[in-house]
Amino acid sequence: MEEISSLIHGFGVALSPTNVALMFVGVILGVIIGVLPGLGGANGVAILLPLTFGMAQTPGGATSAIILLSCIYWGALFGGAITSILFNIPGEPWSVATTFDGYPLAQQGKAGQALTAAFTSSFIGALLAVVMITFLSPVVAKFALAFGPPEFFAVYLLTFCAFVGTSKEPPFKTLAAMMLGFALAAVGTDTVTGTLRLTFGSTHLLTGFDFLVAVIGLFGIGEILLTLEEGLAFRGASAKINSKVVLETWRELPRYWLTSVRSTLVGCFMGIVPGGATPASFMSYGVARRFSPDGAKFGTGKVEGVVAPETAAHAAGTSALLPMITLGVPGSPTAAVLLGGLMIWGLQPGPLLFVEQKDFVWGLIASMYLGNIAGLIVVLTCVPLFAAILRIPFSIIAPVIIVICAIGSFTVKNAIFDVWMMVVFGVLGYLFKKTQYPLAPLVLAIVLGDNAESAFRQAMLMSQGDLGILFANALVGTMTTLALALLGWPMISALLGKLRGKQG
Amino acid sequence: MKTGIALAVSAAFAAVLPTGAQAQTWEPTKNVEFIIPAGTGGGADQMVRAVQGIVAKHGLMKQSILPINKAGGAGAEGFLDVKSAAGEPHKIIITLSNLFTTPLATGVPFNWRDLTPVQMLALDNFVLWVNAKTPYKTPKEFIDAVKKAGPGKMKMGGTGAKQEDQIITAAIEQKTGAKFTYIPFKGGGAVATQLVGGHVDATVNNPIEAVAQWKGGNLRPLCVFELKRMPYKEKVTATMSWADIPTCKESGLDIDYLMLRGVFMAPGVKPEHVNYYIGLFAKVMATPEWKKLMEEGAFNITALKGREYADWVAREEARHVSLMKGAGFIAGQ
Numbered sequence: 001m002e003e004i005s006s007l008i009h010g011f012g013v014a015l016s017p018t019n020v021a022l023m024f025v026g027v028i029l030g031v032i033i034g035v036l037p038g039l040g041g042a043n044g045v046a047i048l049l050p051l052t053f054g055m056a057q058t059p060g061g062a063t064s065a066i067i068l069l070s071c072i073y074w075g076a077l078f079g080g081a082i083t084s085i086l087f088n089i090p091g092e093p094w095s096v097a098t099t100f101d102g103y104p105l106a107q108q109g110k111a112g113q114a115l116t117a118a119f120t121s122s123f124i125g126a127l128l129a130v131v132m133i134t135f136l137s138p139v140v141a142k143f144a145l146a147f148g149p150p151e152f153f154a155v156y157l158l159t160f161c162a163f164v165g166t167s168k169e170p171p172f173k174t175l176a177a178m179m180l181g182f183a184l185a186a187v188g189t190d191t192v193t194g195t196l197r198l199t200f201g202s203t204h205l206l207t208g209f210d211f212l213v214a215v216i217g218l219f220g221i222g223e224i225l226l227t228l229e230e231g232l233a234f235r236g237a238s239a240k241i242n243s244k245v246v247l248e249t250w251r252e253l254p255r256y257w258l259t260s261v262r263s264t265l266v267g268c269f270m271g272i273v274p275g276g277a278t279p280a281s282f283m284s285y286g287v288a289r290r291f292s293p294d295g296a297k298f299g300t301g302k303v304e305g306v307v308a309p310e311t312a313a314h315a316a317g318t319s320a321l322l323p324m325i326t327l328g329v330p331g332s333p334t335a336a337v338l339l340g341g342l343m344i345w346g347l348q349p350g351p352l353l354f355v356e357q358k359d360f361v362w363g364l365i366a367s368m369y370l371g372n373i374a375g376l377i378v379v380l381t382c383v384p385l386f387a388a389i390l391r392i393p394f395s396i397i398a399p400v401i402i403v404i405c406a407i408g409s410f411t412v413k414n415a416i417f418d419v420w421m422m423v424v425f426g427v428l429g430y431l432f433k434k435t436q437y438p439l440a441p442l443v444l445a446i447v448l449g450d451n452a453e454s455a456f457r458q459a460m461l462m463s464q465g466d467l468g469i470l471f472a473n474a475l476v477g478t479m480t481t482l483a484l485a486l487l488g489w490p491m492i493s494a495l496l497g498k499l500r501g502k503q504g
Numbered sequence: 505m506k507t508g509i510a511l512a513v514s515a516a517f518a519a520v521l522p523t524g525a526q527a528q529t530w531e532p533t534k535n536v537e538f539i540i541p542a543g544t545g546g547g548a549d550q551m552v553r554a555v556q557g558i559v560a561k562h563g564l565m566k567q568s569i570l571p572i573n574k575a576g577g578a579g580a581e582g583f584l585d586v587k588s589a590a591g592e593p594h595k596i597i598i599t600l601s602n603l604f605t606t607p608l609a610t611g612v613p614f615n616w617r618d619l620t621p622v623q624m625l626a627l628d629n630f631v632l633w634v635n636a637k638t639p640y641k642t643p644k645e646f647i648d649a650v651k652k653a654g655p656g657k658m659k660m661g662g663t664g665a666k667q668e669d670q671i672i673t674a675a676i677e678q679k680t681g682a683k684f685t686y687i688p689f690k691g692g693g694a695v696a697t698q699l700v701g702g703h704v705d706a707t708v709n710n711p712i713e714a715v716a717q718w719k720g721g722n723l724r725p726l727c728v729f730e731l732k733r734m735p736y737k738e739k740v741t742a743t744m745s746w747a748d749i750p751t752c753k754e755s756g757l758d759i760d761y762l763m764l765r766g767v768f769m770a771p772g773v774k775p776e777h778v779n780y781y782i783g784l785f786a787k788v789m790a791t792p793e794w795k796k797l798m799e800e801g802a803f804n805i806t807a808l809k810g811r812e813y814a815d816w817v818a819r820e821e822a823r824h825v826s827l828m829k830g831a832g833f834i835a836g837q
């Protein structure tokens with residue numbers, strides 16, 4: 001097979017001592033970037049981009065440069081899970097779903113297990129996605145072209161329905177939280193008409209509410225407020241530090257193979273489309289909650305609830321690089337910055353890159369295999385260290401977390417206004433929890449509301465207002481039907497149960 | 505061609521030299537923020553990151569350039585940031601046409617006169633593209649097909665709403681009587697892919713946004729919205745170079761539009777601050793990396809500065825007011 005020989009050649013390129021050293025440097029930097037909320041992978045790559053400019057001038061340098069930058073990307077994907085699990089603060093948007101079960105696990109003193117499960121599933125998701133890129137890239141790249149506005153809207157609809165239709169929360173509270181999220185997402189510039197909405201003349205609101213600021217406030221600050229209310233007795237979890245935790249967790253993980261496979265498929269699909277890692281993680285969590293035998297206990301600290309979003313997020317993050325290479329369309333903000341990098345180095349992403357720059361492309365693909373192995377080694381050796389952070393008393397760690405949250409919110413746009421917004425969202429998060437409204441639908445609507453709305457309105461422009469466009473071809477029709485089925489699932493299953501009861 | 509660039513560059517140098525002595529009286533004492541009033545990965549973003557790389561690689565400045573994206577409110581976020589930093593010499597901003605279109609379309613209070621003009625870096629071209637699978641070879645064939653299909657049946661994809669792409673679309677409609685459905689997307693790359701996928705029927709992408717798909721045989725350029733053909737004669741595809749693309753005017757579609765890629769500073773800065781950056785950009789524009797960027801993106805190399813630059817911007821503003829009025833894009837109109 002031609003792919004195998006190309007790949008072996010690629011390994012030859014990627015395995016030079018310099019490139020391997022760059023991989024480890026990249027992964028470590030990426031983990032740090034992923035841990036700090038606000039300083040996302042896109043920012044990290046953007047900051048380091050100029051360093052690679054000189055690098056790319058030497059022969060083979062462009063390959064080294066992309067290896068360094070893509071390893072930062074892998075590192076950030078790994079790192080995002082750490083604060084989600086330990087402190088309920090998602091370091092990256094795609095690790096929000098990891099908090100749902102990861103944080104309860106950590107509170108039960110099982111941070112080690114949660115971290116190991118998160119890192120290992122990330123690795124598996126990425127690995128399977130790279131295998132797909134290796135062998136199916138030409139086919140898959142064509143598939144992405146089939147996605148126009150109606151198809152994109154169907155994908156977002158599917159994400160919402162997969163997540164909400166399987167929710168165990170009271171439907172009206174879910175709906176109320178989600179509608180509030182859509183309203184918040186609507187603030188700022190309307191992309192279809194170019195006019196401003198809901199800004200009330202304030203220039204701070206021009207950009208709308210940044211998703212990261214909202215998440216840092218809702219989860220991080222909200223959590224701290226709740227803990228404060230319970231009194232300062234929280235002495236730090238009695239996290240058992242066990243160097244064997246990695247091996248023990250690994251013994252448990254094969255049980256969840258079906259969830260892993262499903263999540264990888266969801267992730268690859270969302271990465272290629274490109275819908276992105278964040279919707280992939282939500283969709284995968286929702287699907288796992290629906291189909292897992294343990295689904296009812298999701299949210300109380302199930303390892304499977306960590307496996308599902310992490311596998312999907314990493315599979316999506318990896319396969320998002322494929323549309324970037326073959327179409328020049330970035331599947332994620334980080335991929336967008338990498339894309340800029342490629343152009344500065346004098347490489348033109350597009351259909352011909354595979355033909356014109358064989359060394360570069362296969363070196364990059366080989367580095368995806370190796371970079372993820374490097375990443376897994378780095379993060380797994382640090383699991384006991386990360387878990388030990390929880391032993392620090394709350395009265396010391398809480399101020400540190402608040403400072404990190406504030407810095408994170410500030411970094412998003414270099415604006416002090418966002419720090420205040422974070423506080424407001426923190427109070428909102430606290431109120432949601434006190435009144436037992438679910439936060440997840442709110443967050444999901446804030447992060448995807450804008451894109452879903454533009455896709456819907458673009459589709460409506462195309463069809464001149466005819467909703468039939470959402471069923472116009474097999475692809476979009478299947479997705480829309482599937483979404484509606486998932487949304488109505490609780491009613492359908494209740495109905496089926498009744499019918500069966502009558503027969504019995 | 506090459507000599508053309510060299511001449512332009514040496515002319516730029518010559519113009520800067522007399523002020524060279526003054527320019528040395530000030531240089532940045534901390535990192536310089538280069539604001540991009542657009543998202544990451546777009547044309548403006550690429551240009552700023554290229555400048556950052558060139559400055560770092562050739563050691564043109566003791567401090568570093570930090571690109572910062574402030575894309576909110578169709579770029580208003582970035583412009584307001586610079587407008588409010590009166591007298592601050594460590595902040596520069598690159599502009600797109602949103603310098604004119606955003607305040608007109610949204611009513612957000614800023615104007616180029618609130619800022620200090622520094623230097624025009626280049627002008628960006630616009631090309632009318634169709635999918636290579638369609639039969640249209642000339643703008644006329646395409647426009648006839650649009651008219652035949654009926655009003656609103658053919659879809660034009662573009663970046664953003666009430667910005668350059670939609671302005672050009674409106675201009676085509678006014679000149680020809682054809683009527684499109686304009687569909688706004690978030691970035692030029694996405695627009696090109698939508699055209700390849702057949703979800704829209706045409707685009708007016710900048711060359712750099714569509715070149716990869718043109719090379720790959722997926723798109724076909726019909727004409728460039730310029731008064732004369734682009735000067736780049738090196739073959740991009742097997743048979744065509746940028747110079748082989750006819751102008752829209754010679755094809756009977758009398759529209760020309762260029763987008764400013766220029767640099768401004770905060771209001772109230774001193775002349776030595778402006779002169780420093782003019783000198784810096786003259787050095788940047790003399791590097792081979794910059795020339796390569798210009799050729800790859802088929803840019804129009806016009807690099808005005810000082811009075812000429814301000815006059816150009818004033819003319820362009822007036823033109824945008826009339827274009828946007830004609831299209832009904834002005835806020836509260």
